[in-house]
Amino acid sequence: MAVIIGVARETAAGECRVAVTPETCRKLVAAGAIVRAERGLGRGAHFPDLAYVDAGAQLVDSADDALAAADLVLCVQPPPADVIARLQHGAVLVGMLQPQADPARAAALEALGVVAFPLERLPRTTRAQAMDVLSSQAGMAGYKAMLIAAQLAPRFFPMLTTAAGTIRPSKVLVVGAGVAGLQAIATAKRLGAQVEGFDVRPETREQIESLGGKFLDLGVSAVGEGGYARALTDEERVEQQRRLGEHLKTVDVVVCTAAVPGRPAPKIVSAAMVTGMKPGSVIVDLAAETGGNCEFTRPGDTIEHDGVLVAGPLDLASLGALHASEMYARNVFNFANLLLRDGALAFDWDDELLAKTVWPPRPSASPEQ
Known part of the structure; x- marks a missing residue:
C-alpha cells in the first residue's frame, strides 16, 4: 500500500508557511506517495488549492481528514498536543517540532509512539545542507x-x-x-x-x-x-x-x-x-x-x-512566506526522501542524519524495514 502523507493548515499565530508546495507535492506523488492536503493549505503562502490538485494531491476538508490516517505527517510548526493525539499510532512526524519545549507535546508524541524528526536537530554536515531548514529560513x-x-x-x-x-x-x-x-x-x-x-x-x-x-x-x-x-x-x-x-x-x-x-x-x-x-x-x-x-x-x-x-x-x-515555503518544502522533501524506499517507509538507523535527528534519541540500530 502506498505511503499516505498528510499535510494540514498551520495553526500557529502568524505562521503563513507550508511544509509542502505544489512543486514538492508533485515530487512526492511521483515517488509513489498519496498526498492528502487540507483545503486552504497554501493560502497564506499564495499557493492555491488548484495548484495542489494539479500536482496530484487529494484535497480534504479538515486537519483530521488530512492527518488521522497519515503514515507520514509534514509540518512547519509542531501540531498542538490535541492534534498529535489524533494521529495514528506509529506515525512519522517531520518538521520544526521542538519537543522538549512543551511537556504536553512531548507526552503526546511518546504516548502514540510517534517517530518524530525535529529538523532543528539535523546535523550540520555537507550532506545535510539540502535539508537544513534552520539555514534556509534564517x-x-x-x-x-x-x-x-x-x-x-x-x-x-x-x-x-x-x-x-x-x-x-x-x-x-x-x-x-x-x-x-x-x-x-x-x-x-x-x-x-x-x-x-x-x-x-x-x-x-x-x-x-x-x-x-x-x-x-x-x-x-x-x-x-x-x-x-x-x-x-x-x-x-x-x-x-x-x-x-x-x-x-x-x-x-x-x-x-x-x-x-x-x-x-x-x-x-x-x-x-x-x-x-x-x-x-x-x-x-x-x-x-x-x-x-x-x-x-x-x-x-x-x-x-x-x-x-x-x-x-x-x-x-x-x-516572506512564498519563497520561505519553497525553500522549506524542498528541505523537507529531501529529508523525507531518506524515509521512502520502494514506496514504503523505512528507517536506516545507520544513517547519521536519521539517527541524530530522531526524537527521542535512540541508540544506533540495524536498518529496519
Missing part, C-alpha cells in the same frame, strides 16, 4: 530584518547627492554573522548603507568582507562547535561590552542575529549601550524569539528608549 529572516530596519530608520540608507546637499550613508552594524546575519549584511549593502559585521568567531571575517561589509574586530573570540559560537566567559563579555558600547555611539542601525543553539539568545547590547546611542538610532533584534540580544527587546513589540527604537519582530521568515 536567510529570509535576515533579509526581512534589514528591511524592517530600513523602514524604521529616520534616514536614507544610501549616500545621496541632492540639490539640498549631500546625505551621508547610514552606518549599519550587524551583530552575528551566521546565515541570517550574512543575509542582513548583503541586504544592507544592496540598499547602499555603510555596513559592518561583528561576530566573536574570527573566521567570519572573510565571509563578511566578501559581501562588502567591514569586519568589526573587538578583540574577543569565542569559536564554538558545529559552526556556532560558544558562550563567552564573564571576563570576555565585560571587555566585549566595553568596546562594543563605545562603537555603538557612532552607529545608526543595529541588526542583532546572534544565537547559541538550545539556549536563550546571549545578551550583547546592554541597556547602557542603548542609552549611549544617538537619538534616531534603530535596533532590530532578530533573536527576539529566544529572548533577544538586546536588554530592551520585547518580543513582538517595538519600543522607544531615549530616542532609540528597539524592535523585536517575530515570525520573520513567515513574512
